Amino acid sequence: MFEEKREQMLNDNTTNTLFGWIGDVRSLYIRPFVYEYVVEIQHRGKAAAERTTKQIVRGYIDKLLNEPELKYVLDIMRQDDRIL
DSSP, X not given: OHHHHHHHHHHXXXXXXXXXXXXXXXXXXIHHHHHIIIIIISOXXXXXXXXXXXXXXXXXXXXXXXXXXXXXXXXXXXXXXXXX
């Protein structure tokens, strides 16, 4: 499933698909790992796990939007969205 979504994102080449793929990665991979670690190992609550997940994803999105090399790629994708 991961590879199929990844291929779809690469072929579609739009920002909506990119952010959808990031959402899938969050829900399929990041969130379960964080819940396991925060709730089971650290013995903290589910709310702490949810906050941690949000911080990880927010950090990734901030880097995507603000890092010059990555921002350039996202800007190109945005321009392509407007053309279509």
